[in-house]
Structure formats: C-alpha cells, structure tokens
Amino acid sequence: MSTVLTLGEGFGLGVVAFTLVGAITTVFVLLERRVSARIQMRVGPTRTGPHGLLQTIADIVKLLVKEDVRPEYADPVAFRLGPMLTAVPAVLSFVVIPFGAPLVMRALNVGIVYFLAVPGMTVVGLLLAGWASYDNYSFLGGLRSSAQFISYEIPRTLAVVTVVMLAGSLNTVDLLDAQKPVPYIVLLPVSFVIYMATTLAEVNRIPFDIPEAESELVAGYHTEYSGFRWSLFFLAEYGALYAAAAFATLLFLGGGNGPVLPAVVWFVGKSLVVVFVFMWVRWTLPRFRADQLMRLAWKVFLPASLVNLVLAAFVMMAVGS
Amino acid sequence: MTPVLILSGILFAIGVFGVLTRRNAITMLVAVEIMMNAANLNMVAFSRLYHPELMTGQVLAVFGIGVAASEAAVGLALILTIYRRYGSTDVDRVDLLKG
Amino acid sequence: MTASDVLFIIFGVIAAACALYGVLTRYLLRSIVALGAFLTAVAGEFYLLAADFVAVVQIFVYVGGIVVLMLFALMLSTSGERQPLAGSDRRGLGSLLAYVLGGMVVWATVGTRLPVVPGRLPASVPYLGRALLGGQVFAFEVLGVILLAAVVAALALVRSERL
Amino acid sequence: MNEPYQSDVVFLVGFAFAVVLLPLVALLVFRWVRPTHPGALKAQSYESGMPQASAPRRPFHMAYYTFALIFIVFDVEALLLFAIAPVLRDLGWSALAEVGGFVLLVAGGLFYAWRKGVLVWR
Secondary structure (H helix, E strand, C coil), rough: HHHHHHHHHHHHHHHHHHHHHHHHHHHHHHHHHHHHCCCCCCCCCCCCHHHHHCCCHHHHHHHCCCCCCCCCCCCCHHHHHHHHHHHHHHHHHHCCCCCCCCCCCCCCCHHHHHHHHHHHHHHHHHHHHHHHCCHHHHHHHHHHHHHHHHHHHHHHHCCCCCCHHHHHHCCCHHHHCCCCCCCCCCCCCHHHHHHHHHHHHHHHCCCCCCCHCCHHCCCCCCCCCCHHHHHHHHHHHHHHHHHHHHCCCCCCCCCCCCCCHHHHHHHHHHHHHHHHHHHHHHHCCCCHHHHHHHHHHHHHHHHHHHHHHHHHHHHHHHHHC | HHHHHHHHHHHEEEHHHHHHHCHHHHHHHHHHHHHHHHHHHHHHHHHECCCCCHHHHHHHHHHHHHHHHHHHHHHHHHHHHHHCCCCCCCCCCCCCCCC | CCHHHHHHHHHHHHHHHHHHHHHHEEHHHHHHHHHHHHHHHHHHHHCCCHHHHHHHHHHHHHHHHHHHHHHHHHHCCCCCCCCCCCCCCCCCCCHHHHHHHHHHHHHHHHCCCCCCCCCCHHHHHHHHHHHCCCCCHHHHHHHHHHHCCCHHHHHHHHHCCCC | CCCHHHHHHHHHHHHHHHHHHHHHHHHHHHHCCCCCCCCCCCCCCCCCCCCCCCCCCCCCCCCCHHHHHHHHHHHHHHHHHHHHHHHHHHHHHHHHHHHHHHHHHHHHHHHHHHCCCCCCCC
C-alpha cells in the first residue's frame, strides 16, 4: 500500500516539477528580456498586457499551436527523442534540490552525484537532435554544444568534490546543516568561482554560447525544430539554468539558512540573485571563440580545479587534525 | 537472489550473441558493454549475498565501470583509426595482412 | 510478490529488450541509443540491490560518458550516408553458441543453492569510500595507472593518423 | 529487499513517468489545434535560405574525439573522488597521500596530452 502511495507521490511531484519548470521558463524569459533591455538601454516588450507581463504567455500559446515541421531526410526516431532527452533530465534534476530546510522532493543519499549525473544525459539529447535534423548547422551545433558541455563538466564536478569533502555527505539536505555556522563560499571561494564560471558554460550562456552563436550557426542544434518540440529545448535551457543556480545556492551560499524569514524565502531569494548574475554576465560580456572556449576549459579551469582540490584537501586535514 | 543471476546470465548471453554475430566494430563494442554490465550486475548481487558490510562487490562494480570507460576509450580510438585507414568500421573488411 | 520484485521484473524486461534490440538492429545510431536505455534500466536494478552509488555512477560514466563517446565515434566514422547501417552479419554458429551459453548459465544458476553469509547492510557511500582506501587501495591505484595508460594509448592511436 | 532503496526507486519511477508523460500528452492534445500543411519547400533543411551546401553527417574533426576521450578518464576520476570525499577527513593523512597519488597519476594523462599539443582546438 505504501508503495502505491510513494508511486503516486512521485507522479504528483513529477507533475509539480514539470509545471514549476514551465512557470520558471515563463517568468525567466520575461525577466531576461526586461533585464537585457535595461542593460542595453532599451525598453523590451511592453505591449502585451500591463508592462508587457503577458508577453511570454502569448509566446507559449503561439508555440503550442504552431505547426510541427520535420525536414524530409531527418531521422524520425532520433528527431523525436532529441528534445525529450534534453528536457526530461533538466526536470529530473529538481528531485534533490531542498527549497527549504525540510522542503525537498526526495532526499536521496547520493543526491549530489545524482544532480551531476542526470543532466549529463542532456548531451545525448543534443547530439541526437543535431544529428537527426540532417542539416549542416544543426550537426555542427550539436557537436559543438556537446564538446563544450563535456569540457566544462569536469572542472565543475571537481569543484563540487571539494564541497562534499568538507560536508562529509552526498545528501543534499545534510549540506544545509553543514553550512549552519558558515557558508562554504567563505571556505571555498575558488571552488565557487570555478563552479559559477563552468555553470555558465554548461547552460550555454554568453560568454560561453558558441553552440548557439546566432551569427555563425543560425540556431545550433535546434535550427530545424519548431513549435512545441522547440519549446522543449527552451524549457530545458531555463530549467537547467534555475537548477544550476539553486545548486550554487545549496553548495556555497548556505541554501535556505538565514535569520528571521522562512527557509523557502531565503532559498528562492538567494537563487534568484544567482540567476540575475547569470543574466547580467550574459548581456555584458562578448562571446568567446570556439578555440578560446576549449583552451579555457582544459588549460585554465581543469588544472585550476585539480590544484584547488588538492589544496583544499590538504588544508582541511591540517586544520581538522 | 537467483532471479538477478538468471537475468545477468541472459544479458551476458545477449552480449555474446552480439559479439559473435555482428561484423560492425561499433555494434560489437555495444555488445561488449552489455556483457560488462551483466558482470557488474552479478557483482552487485553477490555483494548483497556475502558480507554486505564489506561492500566488496560494489567496489568491484565501480572498478568495472572505470575499466569499461578506459576500454571504450581505447577501443573507439582503435575503431576510428581503422576507419580512417580502411574507410569502414566493418571488421571483415579489415585485412591486416594486406594493409 | 513485493514492489521491488515487480520493479525488478520491469527493469529486467526493459534491459533485456533493449540489449536484444541493440545487438539486432541494423541502424548504428539506434543501437547506441538502445545501449543507453539498457544502461539506465541496469542502473535501476543496481539501485534496487541497495547499490545506490553504483547506480548513479552508472548514469554518470556510462550514459553521460561512454554513450557520448560512442556517438562521437559514430559521427566521426560516417561518410555522409543518410543512415549509417551495419554491414551483413553472420548468424548461425554464433547464435547457437550464445543460446547454449545462456542456457547453461541459467541451468547452473537455477540448480545451485547459494549459501548466504548475512551481515548488516550499511549505507553505501561512506563504506564504499572506506573500502576503496582500505582493503582495495592497491586496486584503486592500479585503476589510476589504467586510466593514465588509456589516455596515452588512445591519444597515440588517434595521433598516429594525421588528418 | 531493502526498504529505503526500494521506495527511492518507486518514487523516481513515478517522477520520471510523469515528466515523460506530460510533454507527450501536450504534443498529442495540441495536434488537433495546430495546423499541418506539409510542403516540399518546408521539408527542406534550413540553411539560411540557400540550398543545402553539402550532405551533413560527414566525418568530423578528430579533436572532438580526443577531448571526449580525456573527458571520460577524468569522469571516472571524479566519480572515485565522490566515493572517497565524504570519508576523507576521518581517514587521515595516509588516505590523503593515496588520493593524492591517484590524482597525480590521472593528471599525468592531462600533462601528456598537453605536451603532445592535443589540447589545441583547430
């Protein structure tokens, strides 16, 4: 009986998480357009509804009722699988994020590795989408996206390892208690910087948005997609953006820890600040070239994260014993 | 525990079938990975059976995954080299003596 | 029949079906995708067998690593054909051998009474780390050497052929 | 079998089922709403309005594979570190030396690749 309940709980929370990602995307797209407009001294969308608040709602309706076009030579199976494999892991990663002290969908014992492992499946989706489209831009975009993703995955993972070392647990909820006295951004500033920079690359944001460089590759791996299938890529992008920001909050900023206000407010507030930083960086910096991007990942971030890891372990042992 | 062992036996046989019948090198590698996973499944199952507190089987499975990664990296490098020399990943077309 | 038995059967059927499709299909791309689905189902089995860390590692390294590597290799070894197909295969003796082997393994498994040495089942992660650095530390360092050798060997192979 | 692991899997299965089902349902439902006017022109691949320059899916630059190769080795290293990291503090200096040796070995692979000039994107 309890098994059926757990199954229902999982299903229900799955629906909640998907709706949440949809809502996040809706809000963030509007936010992004307004923030970018402000930064570039423009106005942004203002016509639809008061202050343009209904703009993304209108966009969603448009996307849902738009024709679903598939190129003649596209591989039908891979073309359908691509967007699904990109969007589903992005939503799945929400399982282990603790939005408040007890407010977590499921506190897996290996939550932190889970959070890093599941979005890794996205690469398969990107490669499939780019391959399936039978289009030179898509193919190149898919390959570049996945090359970039895997390059930045390693320094990011090693930065997270330092946090796990200090916290002594792979459970995301334990991280909250471990950071009660002092958030890890104070103890591990280098890890924080590496994590933030590599995360920017993982969610394909400027200055790391080579895969979707509009002026070079049209729209990258999703050039041939339209309507709802395209919007799945969009959901994945903003879902992953928020998940990464929430994870940064959890790993380095103490999660929902904070005085007076309830934990949920602290958590959402902190993660929104991180999201704002991501957007700010996107609209301020120019784009890297592909070769600069790879050099940065392998010759700067990877050695730096290795040295940081060893140093952090050494200092931890020296202080601890 | 017997069902797990039966499942892993079946999976291993599927892998053997793939390696023996396919001629394409990439598909053969897929079959080899299936066999490796069948072995890992066995190790994890036996880890539950004998002294679960020692975790020996799970450690072996983790090592197995690491070795599988190295094997796939070298194997695929070999396949790519063969492809560029012979223009095919079909193992029967690769005749080393004529090379 | 408990819930984990049901889940075990579901994952097992998915794993066997995907494995079979992976070795039977003529489409190389679908073969690799089927491998990915197979690996995910096996990860589910690992989790059911109380090996949660092995399960996420399976997703992390296999699905996020080896499958991606295979897709790269596939995309680097096609010559512009629309749907890369595997060439002709030899059935016959190979399938017979596989049937015999599979039958023997299943027969042997069913016929054997497995002695059980019970013990407390600990939470896997801390104990896994202790085991790695305790009794298995030699194997741990050897794995480091294997990884180093893999990089050197694979790079040497790839570099020997200049484009 | 073991209770917490089982309920974790049950939960994840339910969750994944919902997450896969919802987009499929949305696709199916809106199939009746959205227009379908296929045409020869629409079925072509979009390459900025020009006819397709060449067949895609050609063999690509080897650099993609070499980077993926180094990636997978460090992936394995990272997963082993995840297994060790939670208990490192309790195990003391000798454990740290062992881990340091392992990290150095794998970093040797990176150093080799660097010296060979593989890490240059062309």
